[in-house]
Amino acid sequence: MNWKSEISAAAERINGYAQVTPVIESRVPGLDYPVEMKLEHMQHTGSFKARGAFNTLLSLDVPEAGVVAASGGNHGAAAAYAAQTLGYPAKIFVPDLAGPSKIALIEQTGADLTVVQGEYANALSEAKAHEAATGAMQIHAYDAPATVAGQGTCFAEWEAQGLQADTVLVAVGGGGLIGGALGWFDGARKIVAVEPETSCALNAALQAGEPVDVSVSGVAANALGARRIGGICFDLAKGMTSVLVSDEAITAGQKALWQTHRILVEPAGATALAALTSGVYKPEPDERVAVLVCGGNIAPDPLME
Numbered sequence: 001m002n003w004k005s006e007i008s009a010a011a012e013r014i015n016g017y018a019q020v021t022p023v024i025e026s027r028v029p030g031l032d033y034p035v036e037m038k039l040e041h042m043q044h045t046g047s048f049k050a051r052g053a054f055n056t057l058l059s060l061d062v063p064e065a066g067v068v069a070a071s072g073g074n075h076g077a078a079a080a081y082a083a084q085t086l087g088y089p090a091k092i093f094v095p096d097l098a099g100p101s102k103i104a105l106i107e108q109t110g111a112d113l114t115v116v117q118g119e120y121a122n123a124l125s126e127a128k129a130h131e132a133a134t135g136a137m138q139i140h141a142y143d144a145p146a147t148v149a150g151q152g153t154c155f156a157e158w159e160a161q162g163l164q165a166d167t168v169l170v171a172v173g174g175g176g177l178i179g180g181a182l183g184w185f186d187g188a189r190k191i192v193a194v195e196p197e198t199s200c201a202l203n204a205a206l207q208a209g210e211p212v213d214v215s216v217s218g219v220a221a222n223a224l225g226a227r228r229i230g231g232i233c234f235d236l237a238k239g240m241t242s243v244l245v246s247d248e249a250i251t252a253g254q255k256a257l258w259q260t261h262r263i264l265v266e267p268a269g270a271t272a273l274a275a276l277t278s279g280v281y282k283p284e285p286d287e288r289v290a291v292l293v294c295g296g297n298i299a300p301d302p303l304m305e
Helices: 002-014 047-060 075-084 099-106 120-134 145-160 175-183 201-208 231-237 249-262 266-278
Strands: 024-026 035-039 067-070 090-097 114-117 169-170 190-196 241-245 289-293
Touching: 002 047, 002 099, 002 169, 002 175, 047 067, 047 120, 047 145, 067 075, 067 120, 075 090, 075 099, 075 289, 090 099, 090 120, 099 114, 099 249, 099 289, 114 120, 145 231, 145 289, 169 266, 175 190, 175 231, 190 201, 201 231, 231 241, 231 249, 241 249, 241 266, 266 289
Parallel strands: 035 289, 067 090, 090 114, 169 190, 169 289, 190 241
Antiparallel strands: 024 035
């Protein structure tokens, strides 16, 4: 597949539906070099996921039964928002670990929401059963071409905004976002995958030479908690740099964003930055680095009534 052309087409398709998110240069305390940041937590519903959801709904024929999605929270909110915007019914399944703020966000869209016990994989099983029973169209959170191409528009947009970095650090859950990065840049820039130590489906797959099941836990599990990396991502990611960060490093990254810029993000949103602030990834002296801030749906929501 020519990912560059697919992503370019997706960018045209979702123009006017997805937000153009801002880019800043940051001087994070403790780092002696600047970091470019794209603030994708300012996207509709608080994460990059709206890009893939809109691209899917605008590029495929939606049946009368509407759409169904399984999610740790962010994808469900994005799919529900896109469906509401375009006038389609949506059925969303999330695990109870999604947390009250993400569950409330989905409920605000008017989607039909079911909360299941367990983790993302349990929600996905329920969503597949609903798809089979009703004929609803599944919007996969990460392992579908339309999803990956939609997420890739984030990086096409960033490049058009003047991205200077040699290396872009991206947090990884199921692999849709980093798959879009790898598809768009196609080796032109170094991409570093950053995962929590306790939810590391891509790192485990790269070590095993194939996608494998992993256990899922930790502070970022409701966004980066895929049990198995997506096949699309794995095919694109072979041989890439992959690093792991601790929950403590992720939390420190959240605090750094708040203290430096008054940017409040969920753990997943600070995971890529955590690779730099913890020293897990150390740039070369002349290496320019960038971080995608991917999600802002912090739990508990500090302003929720």
